[in-house]
Amino acid sequence: MEKYGQYRDKVAWLIWLFIIQWFPAGGILRKANQWCLLGIPGVWWIDLQVDGVRRGSLAQTPRGRLPYPGTIIASSYTSPLDVLYLAAIFDPIFTQSFRNSRHVQPISQETALANCFNIENPLERGKEHKTTDLATLVKQNPGRVIVVFPETTTSNGRGIMKLSPSLLSAAKDTKIFAVSLRYTPADVVTPIPGWLEVFRFIWRLNSRQTHCIRVRIGQPMTIAKLPASSGVSGESSPAASPAGKSNARSRTKEARRSSNFESNFFDTLQAETTQKVAGDRESVGSETTDEEGEAMSAVEKRVLDAVADDLARLGRVKRVSLGVEEKAKFVDAWAKGTKSRK
Secondary structure, rough: HHHHHHHHHHHHHHHHHHHHHOOOOOOHHHHHHHHHHHHHOOOEEEEEOOOOOOOOHHHHOOOOHOOOOOOOOEEEEHHHHHHHHHHHHHHOEEEEOOOOOOEEEEHHHHHHHHOOOOOHHHHHHHOOOOOOOOHHHHHOOOOEEEEEOOOOOOOOOEEEEOOHHHHHOOOOOOEEEEEEEEEEEOOOOOOOOOOHHHHHHHHHHHHHOOOEEEEOOOEEOOOOOOHHHHHHHHHHOOOHHHHHHHHHHHHHHHHHHHOOOOOOHHHHHOOOOOOOOOOOOOOOOOOOEEOOOOOOOHHHHHHHHHHHHHHHHHHHEEOOOOOHHHHHOOOOOHHHHHHOOO
């Protein structure tokens, strides 16, 4: 059964690469093909909940509470299934964010999948990619949703890493939706880069009959106006209270006991957001400076904090003070340790 499932996956991918991807965006055939790519390996149980909308009343949700053309999705980043699900629902333009850069790179769906493993897309080898800002990209594509992975690299889904300032390049009145994607079982994430992880992911994905996606969509926010519930405007959030911290710790311990997730490598990277990590840039007054020399004001920092807090709250995880550099160092150390044990 597993063997035939892999064959069906290949056929669906060939249909997408040579036929469907050239169809106009938003078409029925494009979305049907994406759902086939999700359904063949058994990903058809979707637990969808919109922030502030009661269960059972999703059909009456106002249009402005869900991502729509001309808006930006700031998504969690753990698995290639993130890309497939968002493509099936929104048929968006995917982008690649970079550490300490406000520019993004529009990429194809295939490149977005390759980026989950930190490998180069063989179909676009040698192709030059230009970067732009989100305000320009939204203006050039008013009929499309823009997807940003602000963490810039995949994690194991148990924490929200430091965010790139790429979201700050959006227009001040453009709505940004935080979207959290989590999976059951939780072993279909790809925190380890490389081609070997590609085959391991395919094996894990096809070794179970069903997979469930837990989707949580936050309230829209803009750079000009943050939601009052974000907890970054001086208000205390439930997660910041002693009871909230205790509940969060108990949920984390329970998840670790009940999960058979084999990639627990990044659990040791959990850190409080108030802790400093070697290599972090120090704040000077109320501003910091990114690698492009642009000053990041206190208001802009609160915007990133609001998005990160929403992703952490929706995913029921906590934020960590670690980014791409720390992940790369940890992966190198883990790989050396694995070789030495052998």
